[in-house]
Amino acid sequence: MAAELPRITREALERLTYQKYGDSPTIRSYTKWKLFEENSPLKLPTEAKAGEVPVKGHVTFSGSEASFDLPNGVELTEGTLGLSQPEESRILGFHFYALKKAYRLRIRGDLTEPLVIVSHLSEKAFVSHHLSIEVENAKMPIIIYDMAEDGAKSFVVEMIAKNAEIELLTIGKHKSLSHYLLRASLTGKSRVRAFSAVHGGRMSHHREDYSLEGKESELLLRGIPLAIGSAVDYLTNVLQYGEESKSETRVHGFSYKNGWTVHRGTAKVFERAKGSSSVVVSEVTIMDEGSLGVSVPMLEVDTGEIENAAHSSSVRQFDEDALFYLRARGLGREEAMSLFVHGIGEALSEHLERLRSKARSATAELVEELL
Structure with missing residues (x-):
């Protein structure tokens, strides 16, 4: 049964902070929260007209309006699943303070074509x-x-x-301020293969939380955060409770033209998740001088009966030697950089069989803007 829509008063909202600070470096604030404070629902209108949406969706949110053109087998109701609450942080407090209505989809049968969901704001x-x-x-x-x-x-x-198998492609394309939270619970023997390509705006806070609760549940997560004269704080959090569960997170971010790209990836394997495996790989490539790249992976394992556990981090400058090699063979600088970034995108998206062409197209659009 769907949970009622959480509400928060202005007085309770005022007491909340954006993040709870601790000893872990992943807790450090890389999101420019001051921008959200200056553009909060306490200062801006909380309603907006629908704009011209460039993508046709089965579920379309634009401004304060919502429209639905659902395929057979998808049931629509109102409410939430109760996986997020306004008291968690100030940004979620803002979210629920401004929220007018929440919707819920229930799916009980296979879908052969992608279910397309659009969230859009132009005011x-x-x-x-x-x-x-x-x-x-x-x-x-x-x-x-x-x-x-x-x-x-x-x-x-x-x-x-x-007991579901889901292929998930998320495309974030921002000019202004964006807060995005995906919170997923994998029960039974569920498998999720996710790819996210996020083009940062003035400030983009993108967070994905996965809880692997079922035995042999599995998550493959790939991501490309891209900041071109913009800012992306990209967070991935994986909690593994189920025995023999598997997670693999690989993120490769890019900063260009004074861009700000941060990836903070955490994974925790709890004591009861015996026989599990967990991998977190975080890389950020700085494409030019003046850009910022931060990579903070973190892995915590509470059980001694682990199949595999590994994490790695790297922040590197763009390989000028590789660029020189390609240019010496007749490619221009833009062509060489495009080839380089396309290669990363292909490597990250190759696990998505059914959505592979769309993943390639999304990566291509981002590369075009990079150049």
Whole structure:
């Protein structure tokens, strides 16, 4: 049964902080929260008209309006799954303070074509969108477009997968302020293969939380955060409770033209998750002088009965020797850089069989803007 829409008073909101600080370097604030404070629902309108949405979706949020053109087998109701609460942080407090209505999708059968979800804002306002997805005993692809052209937009996606196989492609393309949270619970023997390509805006806070609760549940997560004269704080968090569960997170970010790209990736294997494996690989490539790259992976294992556990981090400058090699063979600088970034995108997206062409197209669009 769907949870009621959480509410928060202005007085309770005032007491919240954006992040709770501790000893871990992953807790450090890399999001420019001051920008969200200056464009909060306490200062901006919390309603906006629908704009011209460049992508047609089965679920479309634009401004304060929502429209649905759902395929057979997808049931629509209202409410949330209760996986996120306003008291967690100030940004989630803002989200629920501004939220007018939440929607829930229930899927019980296979979908052969991608379910397309669009979240869009093109007005100077603080607008919240909230969608819950429950998938049980089904296989399906999902594509999420997260687009912020003006104002500040918060989009929260809650997901429960039970004995499900989901291929998830998330494309973030921002100009203004964006807060995105995907929080997923994998129960039963569920498998999720996710790819995220995020083009940062003025400030993009992108977070994905996965809880692997079922025995032999599995997550493959790939991501490309890209900041071109913009800022992306990209967070991935994986909690493994189920025995013999598997997770593998690989993120490769890029900073260019005074861009700010941060990846903070954490994974924790709990004591009862015996026989599990967990990998976190974080890389950021700085394409030019003046750009910032930060890579902070962290792995914590509470059980001695672990199949595999590894994490690695690297922040590096763009390989000028490789660029010189390609240019010496007749390629221009832009062609050589495009080839380099396309190669990274292909390597990260090759696990997505059904959505591979769309993943390639998304990466190509980002590369074109990079150049």
